[in-house]
Amino acid sequence: MGFQEFFQRYFVDPIKYNQGYNPVNTTVYAIILGIAVLLLHRMLKRMKIRVDERFFVALIPYIFLGPLMRAMTDVGMLPRTYLTVSPGGYFVIAGFAIAALFIVWRHVGPGEKLYPLYRDVGLLLLGGLLFLLLINLDKTDFRWKYFVYFIPSFLAAEGVIWILSRKFDLIKNNGLLFYTHFYDATTTFVGIQFFGYWEQHVLARTLIDLTGTPAVIYLEKLVILVPIVLILDRYMEDEDPDLINFVKLAMFILGFGPGTRNLLIALMGA
Known part of the structure; x- marks a missing residue:
């Protein structure tokens, strides 16, 4: 070959x-x-940009761009190309986010002014995408009954994390990551179990085939997250804190982005 x-x-x-x-x-x-x-x-x-809460908040609009673009592509509002579906779409959004950060940094430097200005640029990009969504709403048949299945499943899943966080400091100290990835798992579970979607990722697809239920995604999340977080918190504590924070930020995006994409695709009837 x-x-x-x-x-x-x-x-x-x-x-x-x-x-x-x-x-x-x-x-x-x-x-x-x-x-x-x-x-x-x-x-x-x-x-000289710190990966802290200010940076995380400023990055939120860019995190929403990828899932929204993918959902709009699947319902026909945007053309389906290598640049609008994963992984190409996420490369495009990352390119926009990096370019915007560099431009803002060149303009105001790494001080306090950077974070709100960077956030506002992201909100402007997100606003443009939302405008396209609004003028193309006739292409969407919203499936509100999705929430009938999603809400109780979501509350149950997050309840499990809450219980585990009461018993294990590792989960408590990284609650945002675990809550976010169980949100992602819930959108996968509901989409497959009740709406006939299928899993695109190799490991998850294999586990579902072996067990016969998409609920195995929750276990997969724990099995993957716990050792990674354990390594970051216990065995890399002497490393640069910004590097640890950035790895955790990437992990958050890998959970929140696909989860929000799944929710929007199912809700918009794609």
Whole structure:
């Protein structure tokens, strides 16, 4: 198999024919993500931008851009191209977020003015996408009954995290991550269990096939999250705090982004 055929089979066709992820592209995308996290952390250090609560709040509009763009693509409001579906769409949004940060940083420097201005640029981009959504609402048949299944499932899932956080400090101290990823798991569970969706990720898809239930996603989340957080908090405590915070920020985005995408796609009837 030549490189062109290999690339077509494992990277192009899965996007073109909506086949989901496979072991090859999953591994490559994971490596790219890891390298990107390290490079972005180094960039932020050189720009003297701290990865703290101010940065997290300023980043929120950009975090919403990816899920909203994907949902609008699936309902036909945006053209389906390699740049509007995952992972290409997330590369595009990341490009916008990095470019906006660099422009704002060049304009005001790394001081207090950076964070609200960076947030406002993100809100402007998000507002443009929401405007496109509003003028294309006729293409959407909102499925409000989704919440009949989502709300009780969500409350039950988050209740489990609340109980675990009372018993384990590791979960309590990283509550936002665990609550967010159980939110993501709930959107997956509800979409598959009640609305006939299917899982695109290799490991989750395999576990669902083996167990016969999408509820296994919750267990998968715990099995993956606990050791990662344990390593970050217990065995990397001497590392740069900004690096630890940035890794956790990336983990948050990996939970909140897909979860919000799933919710919007199901709600908008895609």
